């Protein structure tokens with residue numbers, strides 16, 4: 223395949239970026255999208271040019287770092303997969319592919335296609351944990367019976383990989399889907415109920431401090447989420463928040 227790429231290049235966080243055109247030939251359908259970028263970078267290095275910086279780690283849909291906006295969609299044209307799981311067979315010979323970093327005020331560009339997602343880490347640190355005394359008295363997790371339905375919902379919420387596609391997909395750059403998944407995975411389990419009120423208040427406060435936008439229920443986040451995190455989690459977080467603030 224011959225492909226025409228338009229890729230966002232930005233020297234550093236303080237520089238102005240711009241789209242740069244690249245033409246690639248001999249791209250095989252079985253290559254992953256990131257392998258295609260690897261080949262482009264090898265060409266650039268051979269020519270003595272600076273390679274394109276992009277984030278990646280696991281390359282199997284687990285870590286959430288490979289987030290890119292491809293032809294205007296977070297993680298590209300397929301649903302329920304991350305960029306590293308996207309293959310070039312999804313594109314046609316002669317296609318133009320526009321590749322940008324996720325765009326959100328709370329996710330500043332560090333370089334080229336790499337964004338700073340530490341805002342998510344700070345939301346997580348604000349309450350996304352359960353305080354457990356592990357000094358030899360830890361209770362076996364199976365000692366507390368949990369309904370299968372609740373366990374499944376909690377597990378599904380916990381599959382959020384923190385990629386940020388929900389923010390990139392939202393016209394308001396809202397982080398409600400991410401935050402609600404992190405709140406829900408604990409709120410649905412008895413072990414998470416002990417700190418539930420403090421958790422939801424702290425995490426929502428941090429989310430607002432980070433400069434994410436408000437949720438207006440467009441649902442774009444759910445559509446673009448590679449893990450299928452449900453909007454149901456946002457409704458649950460709103461209920462948790464109302465109940466926590468009513469308690470004072």
Ligand code: SF4
Nearest residue numbers: 382383385386388447
């Ligand atoms: S909710 Fe989905 S889109 Fe948002 S960070 Fe988690 S996995 Fe990514």
Ligand code: FES
Nearest residue numbers: 281285286288306
């Ligand atoms: S590189 Fe880890 S999810 Fe894509």
